[in-house]
Amino acid sequence: MPIDAGSMHFLVGPGIALLVVAMLAVFLRWAFASGSSAPRQREELLTPVATLTRRESALALRAVLSDAGIRSTIREPAAHRADVLVFPEDLDRARALALSFGGK
Template sequence: MSPVAGTHYLAGPVIAFTVIAGLALFLRWAFRSDPRRRPPADDGLLTRVATMTGRDSALALRAVLSDAGIRSTVRFPGPHRAEVLVFPEDAPRARALAAGFPST
């Protein structure tokens, strides 16, 4: 047996490794994290009706909404910022109540 004839058993694993490495590089390129492609913050099923500057005012608005029979929640995305969220079917009424509410 010559040395060249004995190396044919390496061809299969070398080809398989090359295909897997190429696929890995392609997937890494295709699914890389790009800040420009990130979706905006997801509110899920809720709709933002007001952005407040204080925690107390957001909680007070939530109490007013609760008295009106509107379910709501408050999210605090950053310091000195609170967002009041409601379900979409309640959004028009909630916005009307929030329009006359002080934001600070």
């Protein structure tokens, strides 16, 4: 069956492709939706327990925390500033040790 030269048959292929892409986008949005319309609040994995001016002091506090069985790490967000971070479940014990720590 010959195709009429004046018809819009050349739009059928791209039209089908656009329809498939749109359906795929709708499916993926549904599949990966969070389940609630409220924005999720980001939970922090580590919590700052002390901010010190010297890295060496932060390392010393980290050693004290390690001796007490508390896992910690150091973040240096700016020059002359070192934050000691711990997991939330160790925060109370870590703060008590940080208050008794004299190496600021």
